[in-house]
Amino acid sequence: MNRSLHPLVWWIWAGAMATAVAMTSSISIAIAVVGVTAIVVRNKAEETPWAASFSWSLKMGLWVIAIRVLTGVLIGVPMPGRKILTLPVIPLPHWMAGIRIGGPVTLERLTSTAHDGIMIASIIALLGAAASLSSPHRLLRSMPVMVYEFGVSVVIATSILPQFVTSISRIKQAQRLRGHESTGLLSWRRIALPLFEETLSRSLDLAAAMDSRGYGFTRKRSKYRQDRWTSKDYLLCGIAMVSLAKPELLVLVAAVSALVVAP
Amino acid sequence: MIKFSNVSLIYPNSQQTVIEDLSFTVSEGELVLVMGPTGIGKSSVLRLINGLVPHHTGGILAGDISVNGISTHSVKPGGLAHLIGIVGQNPLHGFVTDTVEEELAFGMETLNMPSDVMRKRVEEILDLLSLAPLRNRTIATLSGGEQQRVAIGSALVMHPKVLVLDEPTSALDPIAAEEVLSILHRLVHDLGLTVIISEHKLERVIQFADRIIHIQGDGHTRIGTPQEIFADSDLAPPIIHLARAMQLSEIPLTVRDMRRMTQTKRKELVDGSVLAPIENSKTESLVTLKQVTINYGKKNAISDVSLSISSGEIIAVMGRNGAGKSSLLRAIVGASTVDKGDVLVAKKNPFLLQGRERTQLIGFIPQEPSDLLYRQSVADECSQADQDNHVVAGTTLTLLQELVPGISSHTHPRDLSEGQRLGLALCVVLSGSPKILVLDEPTRGLDYSAKKTLVSLLKEIALGQERAVIIATHDVELVAEVATRVVFIAEGEIVADGPVAQVLLSSPAFAPQVAKVMSPSPWLTINDVIEAMKRNQ
Numbered sequence: 001m002n003r004s005l006h007p008l009v010w011w012i013w014a015g016a017m018a019t020a021v022a023m024t025s026s027i028s029i030a031i032a033v034v035g036v037t038a039i040v041v042r043n044k045a046e047e048t049p050w051a052a053s054f055s056w057s058l059k060m061g062l063w064v065i066a067i068r069v070l071t072g073v074l075i076g077v078p079m080p081g082r083k084i085l086t087l088p089v090i091p092l093p094h095w096m097a098g099i100r101i102g103g104p105v106t107l108e109r110l111t112s113t114a115h116d117g118i119m120i121a122s123i124i125a126l127l128g129a130a131a132s133l134s135s136p137h138r139l140l141r142s143m144p145v146m147v148y149e150f151g152v153s154v155v156i157a158t159s160i161l162p163q164f165v166t167s168i169s170r171i172k173q174a175q176r177l178r179g180h181e182s183t184g185l186l187s188w189r190r191i192a193l194p195l196f197e198e199t200l201s202r203s204l205d206l207a208a209a210m211d212s213r214g215y216g217f218t219r220k221r222s223k224y225r226q227d228r229w230t231s232k233d234y235l236l237c238g239i240a241m242v243s244l245a246k247p248e249l250l251v252l253v254a255a256v257s258a259l260v261v262a263p
Numbered sequence: 264m265i266k267f268s269n270v271s272l273i274y275p276n277s278q279q280t281v282i283e284d285l286s287f288t289v290s291e292g293e294l295v296l297v298m299g300p301t302g303i304g305k306s307s308v309l310r311l312i313n314g315l316v317p318h319h320t321g322g323i324l325a326g327d328i329s330v331n332g333i334s335t336h337s338v339k340p341g342g343l344a345h346l347i348g349i350v351g352q353n354p355l356h357g358f359v360t361d362t363v364e365e366e367l368a369f370g371m372e373t374l375n376m377p378s379d380v381m382r383k384r385v386e387e388i389l390d391l392l393s394l395a396p397l398r399n400r401t402i403a404t405l406s407g408g409e410q411q412r413v414a415i416g417s418a419l420v421m422h423p424k425v426l427v428l429d430e431p432t433s434a435l436d437p438i439a440a441e442e443v444l445s446i447l448h449r450l451v452h453d454l455g456l457t458v459i460i461s462e463h464k465l466e467r468v469i470q471f472a473d474r475i476i477h478i479q480g481d482g483h484t485r486i487g488t489p490q491e492i493f494a495d496s497d498l499a500p501p502i503i504h505l506a507r508a509m510q511l512s513e514i515p516l517t518v519r520d521m522r523r524m525t526q527t528k529r530k531e532l533v534d535g536s537v538l539a540p541i542e543n544s545k546t547e548s549l550v551t552l553k554q555v556t557i558n559y560g561k562k563n564a565i566s567d568v569s570l571s572i573s574s575g576e577i578i579a580v581m582g583r584n585g586a587g588k589s590s591l592l593r594a595i596v597g598a599s600t601v602d603k604g605d606v607l608v609a610k611k612n613p614f615l616l617q618g619r620e621r622t623q624l625i626g627f628i629p630q631e632p633s634d635l636l637y638r639q640s641v642a643d644e645c646s647q648a649d650q651d652n653h654v655v656a657g658t659t660l661t662l663l664q665e666l667v668p669g670i671s672s673h674t675h676p677r678d679l680s681e682g683q684r685l686g687l688a689l690c691v692v693l694s695g696s697p698k699i700l701v702l703d704e705p706t707r708g709l710d711y712s713a714k715k716t717l718v719s720l721l722k723e724i725a726l727g728q729e730r731a732v733i734i735a736t737h738d739v740e741l742v743a744e745v746a747t748r749v750v751f752i753a754e755g756e757i758v759a760d761g762p763v764a765q766v767l768l769s770s771p772a773f774a775p776q777v778a779k780v781m782s783p784s785p786w787l788t789i790n791d792v793i794e795a796m797k798r799n800q
Contacts, residue, residue, distance in 0.1 A: 048361070049403065135361055173598050174634035179622040179651060179695065190637040197633065197677055202356050208310075208319050209357030213370040213417075214344030220375045224368030224385070 004046075005261075006233045007138040013257065014130035016240035018123040023247040027115055030122040036254035037129045044261055045132050052165060057128020061121030065114065072113025073105050081108035142227045167198055236260055264425060264457045265289040265312060270326035272307060272316065281307050283482045284326075291424070292455040294447070294471055296462065296489075298498060299478035300710045302680030305461040306352070308478065309427050312459060313347040314340045331424055345374060348418025349427040353434070354410050355403075363405075363413050364389075364398045370421050388416045392446060407584040408439025415446065425457045426450070432467055433707050436583045436737045438772050440467050447471065463710050466500035466740065466776050469493075470517040490514045498711060501740055501776045505789050509796070518779045529781060532795050549574050549699060549731045550595060555604035557590050557755075564590040566755045567604075572733065574698070577725045579746035579763070580735040581773060587755040588735040589630075589703060595733065596627040596701050609698055622652055622695030628702045632688035633676065641679070641687060642672035645694075652695040659694040666690060666720060682713035689720070699731045700724060706738045714738075718745045743767060743775040743787035763787065 017037075021030050038054070045051040074087070087102040171194050180190060210216075236257055243253040265288070272282040281304040289295050297305050310316040314335035317324045328335045331346055351357045360366045367388055371381045389395040392412045397405065402413060411431055418426055428447070432440035448471050450456045462468045469475075475492045477485040485492060493503045493514050506515050509528060515521035522529075550572040557565040565587050572578055580588045593599045594606050597613025606613060609624055616624060629635070638644040645659035663670060667686035670679065676687060685705060692700070700721075706714055722745060725732045736742060742749060742763060749766035751759035751773075759766045764785050767774050778787050786792050 048401070138361070138365075170629075170631075171634045174627075174629045174631075175637075177596055177598060177621070177625070177627040177629075178635050178692070179618050181617060193637040194634055198631075205351060205353065205356035206359070208315050208340075209349075209351055210359055211319060212313050212315055212340040212344060212347070212349045213359075213421075214341045214373045215359075217339070217341030217344065217373065218375050221372050222375045222378055222381070224365065224372055224378060224381050 005134070005236065006227050006229055007134040007142050009233045009236050010130040010133040011139075012237050013240040014126045016237075016244050017250070017254065018126045020243040020247040020250050020253075021122055021126070022119065023244075024250060025115075025119065027118050029248075029250050030118055032251045033254045034122045034125045036251070036258050037126060040258045040261060041129050041132055043258075048135065049163065049166065050136060051132045053131035054125070054128045056165065057124050057131070058121075060128075061124045064121050064124065065117035068117035068120065069110070069113045072116070073109060075099065075101055079106050079109040079112065081106040083107075084110065138227065163202065164195070164199060167195055171195055171198075232260065264291045264293075264331060265459070266327075266329045267311075268327045270311065270324065270328060272304075272311065272322055272324050274320065274322040280482070281322075282311075282478075282484075285484050286326075287476060287484075287486050289457060289459065289474075291457055292451060293473045294451045294458045294460065295474050295476060296460055296465075296468055296472035297476045297478065298462065298465060300480055300498065301463070301682050301708060301713060303478050303480060305478060306429055308476070309349070309429050309459060309461055311335070312425065312427050313343045313349055314338065315349070344370060345421055346423055347425045347427060348415075348421060348423040350411075350414045350418055350429065350431060352429045354414035357414065358402050358410075361401055361403075362398075363394060363400055363402060366402060366413055367394075367417050367420050370417060374421070384420050384422070388420045391419070392416045406439070408435050408442055411435065411439070411443050412446070415443070419450070419456075423456075425459065428458070428460045430462055430708070431460065433463060434584075434704075434737075437467075437739060439584060440464075440737075441772075444468060444471060463708065464500075464738070464740075465498070465711075466502060469500060489516050501789060502780065505777055505780060505792060508789055508793050518776060521780045525780065529784070532781075532784065532792075532799055547573060549609060550733075551605070551607045552594070553605045553607075555594055555601045555606060557587075557594060557599070558602050559590075563755055565594065565601075568755075568757055569604075570750065570757065570760070572699075572731050574729045574731050575725055575747075577721060577732045577745055577747045578734070579742040579749045580733065580752060581737070581739075581742065581749060582752035584737075586752045588752055590755075591752065592627075592701055592703055592733065592735050595699075596625050597621075598627075619651075619653070619695075622692075622697060624698050626692035626695060626697035626700045628685070628688050628692060628700075628705060630703045630707070632685045635688050635691060636676040636684070639675060640672065641670055641674050641676060644676060644687060644691060645672070648691040648694045654694055659690050662693060663687060663690040666716065681708035682710065685709065685713075685717075693724070696728075697730070699733065701733045703735050704737070705734060706736060706741050714741060714744075717741075721745050739767065739773050739775045743777070 017033060021033060041054045045054070083104050083106055086104045089100060089102040092099060092101065168191060171191050175187070175190050180187065239253055239257050239260065243250045267285050267287050270282060270285045271280055273280045285308070297308055299305050307316050310320070311324070311328055312330060316322060318339050330343065333343065333346070335343070358366055359369050364385060367385045368381050371384065389398055392415065394412060394416055397409060402410060405413065415426070415428070431443055435443065444467060447458055447460070451458055460468065469489050472489055475487065475489055477492050477496060477498065479485065493499050502515055502518065502521055506521065509525060511524050513524055515524055548571040550570070552568055552570040555565055555568045568591065580591060582588050594601050595608065595613065597606070597608070597616055600614055611624070613625060636644055638647055641663070642660065645663060646656060648659040649656050660672060663686060666689065667683050670683055670687070676684060679687065705717060709717065718741065721732050724730050734746070746763045749759070749761065749763050750757055751766055759769070764787055767787060768778055768785055775787055777789060777792060781792060784795070786795060
């Protein structure tokens, strides 16, 4: 049987890389690391419902960048520097002194907000990669008994996410076939209601099933097949730790990890 | 083994008791069937056994339930895990792990069993349920019947004394259903397991049941052997109704019983039998598929299918789970594009239809009818449909009241029973008066009376109003009642396409009960037989 990595490895790896990205605070490194991660995900992700998490996290990252830039430019203290354009200032009541909407937009302001946005987006992308590379179910089972209650809720939440995605497309399609085109905010209400209904009932079903199979009844659990740490697992975590010690080597670390897991 | 004494149950925020003063005892090694109309509380009875109700759902429980001498009042469901195995209505919702082997081990892990015991038991179960070839497979990729077997296996692996199953075959094709039921039968006989099962498709299970708990709508409950219950129960499979129509003194539970009892009567009938001539009215084709191929990635879902459907036809699309029925339906309604070939509905490409033009042409009821509904009440939902389809306000609601009388218009769609929800979705779709109506597995969770209403409605739509109806279903009894033509799909190809009698009679697994009893006479429904008897007199 082709043994895959320990389910915690990718999370440790992604966590370390994300921390390192935040530490370097360099856009080019962040983008390069996300690029390498994308290659890893493409090679390693299996045909599972959660494999799509990475592309979803990328989309979410783009939104984060857009929102960050937009709010940064519109609201807040102007930064001195080269003016690109001047937006009309929206007058606010006097008690909101110190806050300004609109006004001059400087290049410095634009680059600094874009920088922030990209940093956040790349961290989200790295965690998304971990989510798409490791099975949430296996993660649940490798949780130590100590953090068990907490682990259960986290893992159930993460395993529901991919179901969420498939449900959305299914409901969207049914709505389209009812003659409703799914555009605009109004269509969201149409999708959200059946979606939440289904997600809720699915979670209740899962909870009932786990309950009746004795989950959480005894504090101690045995393991059918221990998820053992192999040398490859240690190697990958070790490499990731290097990036914490020396963030400037981040791109190299990412590339080496990609080679380690390459088939 | 299981003892209910004066059990009554009421859910929170509800005025009506679900169960009133229910008492019964199930002894070891019995297979007990719980039956009753939809939404009557069958699932509640099953979930009371291991205490999921009320520990998990809330509600007030009066009386006492004990299993193997343990009262469920004092013990939570987890504490009964070693004693009771429970398999929910949709096993896919209850799986915790990804692969078959891990899923089987999961329950034992939570009970902290030593690893060598677990290894041994997993091997046993893999053999017992013939799951060995699937041991490393991802559960999500298994077929419905295989998933059901895994769910049963993961309950059995705990060596429970009681196995509880909520509609284990409702989503399965006849062959997979037979597999699952024969396994249950074997477990009861070989291991002395006590099995409690609920099922709508009675024709599949009554032959295995030792006793039946019949929950009637009016708060009464009857308990007895199948013979006692079916002596006068209205809720009965076709074979019982057939026996009544033929005025047999005994009550047959299997096709074999029935054939023995009717040996002479059938001989008399055969001579007078005439196969009703099939009207070959060649009207213009409403739906045309020309050499359609659909692929999902590398997987071939539909290959080179050509089909032509005219108005006035009711087409049943049948086949095993995963044969490509849903893919075919999705192509017809324009939910997905096709890789090769053409799909035309009234000379238009269904994939490009939008808005009003779509609702006038195609009505689609998906497997989960609730996907279509999003308003807060039945009345809102109906007026939304009126508005969408530019019809006079109140049209949809009137239609609904005709179809499913007794729905309060203030009810939230979620609180409707399965059958009522299907009715609502149907009315919403029908208010656009579409030329073709497409239904994906409409009878999952429907009882016989709801099915009857559906049958007469579909007939009215297709024959009375000159429209076409396409149904994908596993329910052979429904097909026998309603369809004019059957398209049988296997591995993405059409293997049979013809009048309903011809296709159903040629396959023993997909033949309805009446046909099996009356074979070789080509009758599919009780009405066919009654008419033949009339002709004979």
